[in-house]
Amino acid sequence: MSASTSPGAPWIGRPLRRAEDARFLDGSARYVGDLKRPGMLHGVVLRSDHAHARVRSIDARTALALPGVVAVYTFEDIRRLARPIPLRLGPCPGLERFLQLPLAEGKVRYVGEPLAFLVAEGRYVAEDALELVQVEYEALDPVVDVHAARADRSLLHEALGTNVGSHYTVEKGDVSAAFAGADYTRRETFRCHRQTAAPMETRGLLAEFDAAGRRLRLWGATKVPFYNRRWLAGALDLPEAGVELIEVDVGGSFGVRGELYPEDFLVPFAAMRLGRPVKWIEDRREHFVATNHSREIECELEIACTLDGEIIGLRGRLLADMGAYVRTNGGLVPAKAAQFLPGPYRIPNVGCEVFALLTNKTPVGTYRGPGFYESSFFRERLFDLATADLRLDPAEFRRRNLVTAGEMPYGIENLCPFDADAAYDSGDFVLAFERALAEFDYARVKTLNGTLQDGRLQGVGLGCFVESGGAGPAETARLKVAAGGRIELYTGCSTMGQGHETAMAQIGADSLGLPVEAFSVFHGSTTLVEQGYGTYNSRAMAMGGSAVKLAAENLIAQLLAHVARMHEIEPAALEYSRGAIVRREDHRTLATLAGIAAAAQAGDGQARAAIECSGTFNQTRRTYSYGTNIAHVAVDPETARVEVLRFLAVDDVGRAINPLLVHGQMLGAAVQGIGGTFLDELIYDEQGQLLTGSFADYLLPTATEFPNVEVISLEAVPSTLNPLGVRGAGEGGIIATGAALANAVAHALAPLGVKITELPLSPNKLAQKMREARAAAE
Amino acid sequence: MSARHRIVLTVNGQRVERDVEARMTLADFLRESLDLTGTHLGCEHGACGACTVQLDGNSVRSCLIFAVQADGARVTTVEGLAVKGTLSVLQRSFQQHHALQCGFCTPGMLTTAQAMLAENPDPSAEEVRRAISGNLCRCTGYLPVVAAILDAAAQLRSEAA
Numbered sequence: 001m002s003a004s005t006s007p008g009a010p011w012i013g014r015p016l017r018r019a020e021d022a023r024f025l026d027g028s029a030r031y032v033g034d035l036k037r038p039g040m041l042h043g044v045v046l047r048s049d050h051a052h053a054r055v056r057s058i059d060a061r062t063a064l065a066l067p068g069v070v071a072v073y074t075f076e077d078i079r080r081l082a083r084p085i086p087l088r089l090g091p092c093p094g095l096e097r098f099l100q101l102p103l104a105e106g107k108v109r110y111v112g113e114p115l116a117f118l119v120a121e122g123r124y125v126a127e128d129a130l131e132l133v134q135v136e137y138e139a140l141d142p143v144v145d146v147h148a149a150r151a152d153r154s155l156l157h158e159a160l161g162t163n164v165g166s167h168y169t170v171e172k173g174d175v176s177a178a179f180a181g182a183d184y185t186r187r188e189t190f191r192c193h194r195q196t197a198a199p200m201e202t203r204g205l206l207a208e209f210d211a212a213g214r215r216l217r218l219w220g221a222t223k224v225p226f227y228n229r230r231w232l233a234g235a236l237d238l239p240e241a242g243v244e245l246i247e248v249d250v251g252g253s254f255g256v257r258g259e260l261y262p263e264d265f266l267v268p269f270a271a272m273r274l275g276r277p278v279k280w281i282e283d284r285r286e287h288f289v290a291t292n293h294s295r296e297i298e299c300e301l302e303i304a305c306t307l308d309g310e311i312i313g314l315r316g317r318l319l320a321d322m323g324a325y326v327r328t329n330g331g332l333v334p335a336k337a338a339q340f341l342p343g344p345y346r347i348p349n350v351g352c353e354v355f356a357l358l359t360n361k362t363p364v365g366t367y368r369g370p371g372f373y374e375s376s377f378f379r380e381r382l383f384d385l386a387t388a389d390l391r392l393d394p395a396e397f398r399r400r401n402l403v404t405a406g407e408m409p410y411g412i413e414n415l416c417p418f419d420a421d422a423a424y425d426s427g428d429f430v431l432a433f434e435r436a437l438a439e440f441d442y443a444r445v446k447t448l449n450g451t452l453q454d455g456r457l458q459g460v461g462l463g464c465f466v467e468s469g470g471a472g473p474a475e476t477a478r479l480k481v482a483a484g485g486r487i488e489l490y491t492g493c494s495t496m497g498q499g500h501e502t503a504m505a506q507i508g509a510d511s512l513g514l515p516v517e518a519f520s521v522f523h524g525s526t527t528l529v530e531q532g533y534g535t536y537n538s539r540a541m542a543m544g545g546s547a548v549k550l551a552a553e554n555l556i557a558q559l560l561a562h563v564a565r566m567h568e569i570e571p572a573a574l575e576y577s578r579g580a581i582v583r584r585e586d587h588r589t590l591a592t593l594a595g596i597a598a599a600a601q602a603g604d605g606q607a608r609a610a611i612e613c614s615g616t617f618n619q620t621r622r623t624y625s626y627g628t629n630i631a632h633v634a635v636d637p638e639t640a641r642v643e644v645l646r647f648l649a650v651d652d653v654g655r656a657i658n659p660l661l662v663h664g665q666m667l668g669a670a671v672q673g674i675g676g677t678f679l680d681e682l683i684y685d686e687q688g689q690l691l692t693g694s695f696a697d698y699l700l701p702t703a704t705e706f707p708n709v710e711v712i713s714l715e716a717v718p719s720t721l722n723p724l725g726v727r728g729a730g731e732g733g734i735i736a737t738g739a740a741l742a743n744a745v746a747h748a749l750a751p752l753g754v755k756i757t758e759l760p761l762s763p764n765k766l767a768q769k770m771r772e773a774r775a776a777a778e
Numbered sequence: 779m780s781a782r783h784r785i786v787l788t789v790n791g792q793r794v795e796r797d798v799e800a801r802m803t804l805a806d807f808l809r810e811s812l813d814l815t816g817t818h819l820g821c822e823h824g825a826c827g828a829c830t831v832q833l834d835g836n837s838v839r840s841c842l843i844f845a846v847q848a849d850g851a852r853v854t855t856v857e858g859l860a861v862k863g864t865l866s867v868l869q870r871s872f873q874q875h876h877a878l879q880c881g882f883c884t885p886g887m888l889t890t891a892q893a894m895l896a897e898n899p900d901p902s903a904e905e906v907r908r909a910i911s912g913n914l915c916r917c918t919g920y921l922p923v924v925a926a927i928l929d930a931a932a933q934l935r936s937e938a939a
């Protein structure tokens with residue numbers, strides 16, 4: 001931490017360097033792949049190489065004969081225990097019928113589906129053995145896109161008679177009337193491509209079972225360890241208290257890591273069966289077929305507005321490609337995409353029909369900004385098509401329709417089957433928007449739209465967004481006064497690279513009037529706090545951080561009561577000040593944290609009870625962050641290569657606990673989104689084979705591509721929904737990247753007659769569009 | 779299994795002598811045989827840079843070469859970058875610029891950058907970007923990494939002056 005800080009001043013809001021950095025810099029950090037246990041075995045997963053097939057037989061005899069191979073488990077071995085991986089979030093009606101078992105039973109439905117789990121003395125042997133397992137398949141017709149899925153000709157789950165996982169409609173206002181009476185309507189079909197988060201560390205687990213004590217320890221957990229523990233304990237027939245999920249250092253998550261996957265069952269199952277620790281580390285090729293995909297949605301969207309640009313209606317039909325099974329995140333992605341189609345705008349009449357469809361591809365889950373990235377692209381692109389028709393200025397059009405601060409709280413009603421009526425509690429969308437325009441000098445830069453500068457076509461695009469995050473279930477923190485008055489802070493929140501150790505200490509420091517150096521932060525085990533939930537959807541600060549604040553308040557009250565009892569005076573006669581309990585009237589110090597801790601240490605039972613305390617924060621209403629992205633691009637009319645000349649993301653985070661960390665999150669998110677808009681794409685062929693299964697084919701941004709990215713995090717309007725005022729900062733930078741860039745590229749290419757309705761904006765796709773437009777013009 | 783070979787090499791200044799399987803990669807040798815787990819594996823086919831170490835001063839991807847190929851060589855891993863137990867100028871600069879979040883790419887970034895700075899003590903931003911263009915990072919967006927390396931270069935030059 002930086003040395004220049006003075007102990008008394010508030011710690012919240014300071015750009016402190018991270019305390020946890022040292023171990024990542026000297027190589028002493030410990031990720032799950034780094035762990036070794038005595039007698040440890042290595043597991044590998046046998047995966048289907050068919051997209052859709054019946055499995056006639058699995059013959060592992062030759063593999064088992066290989067020296068060093070210990071066991072091969074197929075569905076028959078887990079049949080007694082096997083239960084489907086649960087749907088934790090996003091219960092759209094009907095999806096619960098399509099859950100996945102840890103190993104395929106008789107049929108495979110995507111390339112990469114686990115068929116068997118093989119355990120051996122070492123990883124090299126395990127991989128050799130895997131190639132010796134013979135699987136006999138009977139190929140079936142693969143279903144590789146949403147239209148084929150809807151046709152229901154080939155069925156993934158025959159017994160259910162349909163590939164339609166869920167189908168529902170939501171509406172607010174009177175949509176048909178609004179469209180019937182509108183001066184102007186426009187309809188378009190948009191497509192967002194399949195992507196995955198691709199954290200640098202693949203998934204991995206290490207399980208160890210103590211048969212005598214019936215205790216299971218599982219390293220490699222993260223995100224929602226408490227939920228996962230409960231499910232695992234049930235599935236493995238163990239008491240919940242006998243299962244410990246341990247989080248070690250984690251190499252990025254972005255939504256995909258830490259969910260229950262088949263391996264979360266298989267690895268501990270094998271460790272229990274074999275009585276030896278078992279480690280499984282996903283390799284990168286597996287990662288591309290095994291870890292959740294996301295984002296693939298087609299959306300037909302129609303807008304109704306007045307000729308001078310007042311939006312009166314928006315209606316859409318969403319076809320979401322769910323892959324072969326419904327996983328833990330259920331229908332969250334399509335449901336959020338539908339719910340937030342209106343985004344930060346005042347639109348009185350909104351309707352959406354949603355289809356969640358099963359296809360022979362890897363199942364989907366959440367990826368940073370789930371549903372929000374997609375729907376922002378659909379909406380904002382449609383806005384610019386409409387404003388071009390109506391000859392309105394894109395900025396003026398947005399300004400006119402953004403919900404204003406005066407309209408807060410603004411009800412967004414019930415556009416989601418599993419959410420109650422929702423409302424934006426507070427915020428100033430217009431302020432963030434105007435700030436972005438001013439920073440970008442938008443009025444001047446937009447005059448370049450469609451012009452050639454040094455041989456390249458210029459374009460400027462806008463995208464506005466609102467994003468929900470940071471709500472219940474409850475989160476707990478525990479504080480304990482240790483020797484010398486140091487504070488031990490225990491949180492149930494996971495950390496996956498965000499720097500929560502430092503930020504939590506900052507909250508604790510302000511709450512107790514102590515320097516951050518007085519805190520040791522512990523997280524990463526289900527045994528540290530009695531209940532917690534986890535880290536996702538940018539909720540760690542809003543929920544976990546607020547729990548720290550409440551724990552500190554409880555601790556102070558408890559210490560005051562203790563000292564009052566000792567001195568036989570009223571607690572109201574005392575006050576807490578920076579590690580000391582003082583008498584109000586003369587400010588005489590009656591006790592210090594260090595002193596009470598010493599008494600506890602010496603065996604004083606009352607002191608021992610006083611020095612430790614929990615706080616639980618519960619808030620079921622979501623916070624919302626919001627902002628505006630602007631992109632300025634130059635497109636080479638020959639090669640279709642796009643250069644991002646400048647990209648700006650402005651986001652209101654309500655309050656930044658640590659601006660350095662918030663800035664880092666936003667910048668990382670923005671570059672991830674820009675890369676995702678131009679490069680990352682999971683492509684399947686007609687047989688359902690994944691063509692982009694390595695970093696050579698699935699392209700991620702590198703240091704050379706997007707150097708001109710700026711982010712501004714505002715603390716304009718604190719959230720009213722938690723005592724810290726934070727809105728969530730992990731995802732805002734990514735949400736409108738696709739929207740702003742697509743609009744920028746569209747404005748650049750407008751003179752060529754190119755219409756942009758699909759992502760990604762890869763050079764191949766753009767070049768093809770440009771060829772088509774030229775051919776049409778001739 | 780395959781025959782074992784005796785190799786002798788210097789890792790972070792220490793002489794190391796071991797028997798290894800012919801097919802064992804240098805990355806697995808460092809991680810499994812020597813417990814130097816700071817060298818990370820992000821892809822195991824040469825595309826992410828997480829496993830970068832220095833081999834006789836050059837940055838190489840340890841997932842792409844076999845341990846036997848390092849016989850007789852001088853290898854530096856991230857564990858060998860600190861100077862007498864304190865973080866190097868480059869490492870401190872990474873912390874100062876918040877050039878790491880999850881830290882998984884960081885060892886590869888550091889070993890790559892250090893090897894580059896040894897060759898080119900006064901790089902431009904563009905040269906730094908090119909030097910680390912084979913090192914993927916999913917967290918930072920790279921800008922803080924580039925800033926950290928440029929700042930470290932400037933500090934090292936003024937120390938040398």
Ligand code: FES
Pocket residue numbers: 818819820821822823824825826827828829830839840841842
């Ligand atoms: S692990 Fe060696 S380059 Fe990715």
Ligand code: FES
Pocket residue numbers: 200251252497877878879880881882883884914915916917918
């Ligand atoms: S810091 Fe996480 S991948 Fe670079």
